[in-house]
Amino acid sequence: MMLQQGNHQVQFKPRLVDSVALPEPQPPNLLILDGQQRLTTLFMVLLSGQPVVIKDQKSQKLIKKWYYLDIEKCLDPNSDRREAILALPETKKLQTSNGVIDISMPCREYLIGLFPLSKVFFFSEWRSKYSKFWGYNSEKLKLLDTLELEVLKKFEHYQMPVIQLRESLPKEAVCQVFEDTNTSGCDLNFFDLMTASYCADNFSLRDDWKRRETRLKSLKVLRSLRNTDFIQAISLVASYARRQKALLANVNCEKLPAISCRRMEALKVSPEEYQTWADPVMRGFEEAARFLHSQKIFDAIDIAYPIQLVALTAILTLLGKQSESEQIRSRLRHWLWSGMFGEVYTRGHEVRAAHDVLEVPFWLLGGLPPTTISSADFSVYRLLGVRKRYGAVYQGLSALLRLQGAIDWSTGEEINDVLYFEQRVESHHIFPVAWCRKQGIEPKYYNCLVNRTPLSASTNKKIGSKPPSLYLKQFESEGIFPTKLNDMLRSHAIDPTMLRRDDFEGFFAARARALMSLIGNAMGKPLNVEPFEASAREYKNGNGNGFHQSISINQ
Known part of the structure; x- marks a missing residue:
């Protein structure tokens, strides 16, 4: 081409x-x-x-x-x-x-x-x-x-197909044509075009990014950061600055510059704007990494939506020193978890990022809540419907359990400490699969997140296929006091009483409510758990009344 x-x-x-090699390149x-x-x-x-x-x-x-x-x-x-x-x-x-x-x-x-x-x-x-x-x-x-x-x-005589693009095409159209005709799956992204364009102004965008990339990727949570992510954050900040400048000039609202990080807008970032915002945005990414660490999101694989990281960086860049107050950090936490559990970044994510960059700073400084928070909701059926070890809900819930200090049952260490020393922690079954099958419990219940929690591989090995009453006694025989073990279970939002008597129905209802409360507190709003309340009130001692059979899960 x-x-x-x-x-x-x-x-x-x-x-x-x-x-x-040419003596005088033309x-x-x-x-x-x-x-x-x-x-x-x-x-x-x-x-x-x-x-x-x-x-x-x-x-x-x-x-x-x-x-x-x-x-x-x-x-x-x-x-x-x-x-x-x-x-x-x-x-x-x-x-x-x-x-x-x-x-x-x-x-x-x-x-x-x-x-x-x-x-x-x-x-x-x-x-x-x-x-x-x-x-x-x-x-x-x-x-x-x-x-x-x-x-x-x-x-x-080999015939080589050639596509020749006319000189009148704008840069964003060049990108689009490339993507539409390239069948190898390789994108000519806007970073490549901007690199070539900036070179005309004697500025090497690629060299500048390489210097920044090494420093940024030294932070584990940013190790998957792409050059296009960095450009998108700059595009959000630069377009926000253009809009603010237009507002000060009393430009008509209908003609105000749009805030955007889509390819077309990213390609409009001039070399001067890049050089103005590159350092602040870099500090914004580092501050975002620090904020995510405070939320126990340590690794790039724990980030559900990379574009939300871009939006967070842009917001922190625009706030500057103002972002260091506890009140603003608390509100940012609600925004982060609302975006994750509300799964609002699943579609139209670049548009959502632009809305957040416009609305979140305004809200943090006393304005109305952003639509990411006001529109975000989380249903109990979503909690029950997730059975895969990836995705926003799984990643978010794992982080929230770490945030409330979830402790590994075998070692007595916080999951955060286990992760710090780079030992494997995965989502394991609380009631083992083999035991659940023998009891006739359906896979959609024992495989969902209610029956999963982050544990080390060594702890999971000890659990094996034993019912909770047996493996808890095993942990106690190794020197863990029952009261201490109960505290460890509660750190995973688990009712120890239900677990010790192998009561799956009671455990399931109690933990579902506890997890919903945990998620609601993170999002800053109460969540509906009605499907569990009636069953919980009627629940009596023993093996329950078939609660797991009465739950209706949307497939």
């Missing part, structure tokens, strides 16, 4: 294809947008006349190779032609199990029968020297005729 040059409003700084008529690696490889192997620079897979060092065709092998109909390609070091000497291949002199190529791929488009010259070396032997000439017909002509 090529892009015509000539539009002075959309300037990119070009660079030569690797291995191309402004190009076309830029390569897609296919650069393939074109570079083809040029280096077939046209450069130089050894090809590659990275060794084992040592990761740069080495140089020459590529040759074994003439007889590539013409053998019973052989795989790919196996006829030889890669020789720069010296053109290769040690093999059958001895040394030495073609450091052209005559050795003729003698061994290896054709250099660097001569594909200069075949007549090579053929002349080869024929002279063999005294114009008819068999050798016939072999070359076959090579030319079956192999080399295919290089000369």
Whole structure:
């Protein structure tokens, strides 16, 4: 895919294809947008006349190779032609199990029968020297005729599809065309286009990002941060600043600049705006990491919505020192958990981020609550319906349990401490699957989050398939006092009484209510748990009244 040059409003700084050397490079008529690696490889192997620079897979060092065709092998109909390609070091000497291949002199190529791929488009010259070396032997000439017909002509006549974009296309359209036509799944993202565009102003966006990336990714919760995330945060802040400037200038409300981090808006971020906001946004990401750590979200895999991290960063950047007050942090917590458990970032996430950047700072400083909070809701049926070990609800609930100090039952350590030393903590069953099956309990109940909690692998191994009454006695026999063990269970929002008598129905109802209360407090709003209240009031001592059979879960 090529892009015509000539539009002075959309300037990119070009660079030569690797291995191309020109005494006086001229402004190009076309830029390569897609296919650069393939074109570079083809040029280096077939046209450069130089050894090809590659990275060794084992040592990761740069080495140089020459590529040759074994003439007889590539013409053998019973052989795989790919196996006829030889890669020789720069010296053109290769040690093999059958001895040394030495073609450091052209005559050795003729003698061994290896054709250099660097001569594909200069075949007549090579053929002349080869024929002279063999005294114009008819068999050798016939072999070359076959090579030319079956192999080399295919290089000369290969039809390569080319898409040529007109110079009048805006940058966002270039992105869109690329994505619509590229079938390999590789996106030409706006960071790539901005990098080329900024180079025209003698600013290396890629180099600047590399310096920042190392520092940001040293924080575990930011280790999956992408260059596009960083640009989106800058786009939100820069567009917010444009809007504020327009408000001060009394611009009509209908004409106020939009706050956005979508591709079209991100591409409008000028080099000057980037350089103005890059440092503050970087501090914003670091402050976001600190805030998430306070919410016991330690790792990038614990972030349900990366775009919410971008919005959080933009909000913290705009608030600056104001974000350090306890009142604002408390409100930010409600916003964070409302966005996560309300799953409001599932669709239209970039639009939601823009709304939050506009509404949250206003709310934090005394205005109306943002729509992320006012519209967020969480149903008890959602809690019962989640059975997978990923997603916003699972990630959020795991963090909330860590936040309230969930303790590992075997070691007596807080789950947070177990994670700090990078030991495995996963969502494990409280009532083991094997026991639940024997009791006739349905999978949709024993596999849902109500019957799961974060525990270390060693603790889960001790639980095995034993009922709670037995594995709790085992923990006590190892030296844990019953009152201490009860406290550990409560740290996971579990009623110890129900667990000690293997009462699944009572446990299920009590823990569902406890988890709903935990989530509601995090979101800053009461949540409805009516489906459990009637059953809880009627519940009596013993094995229950079939409560688990009366729950209706939306599938």
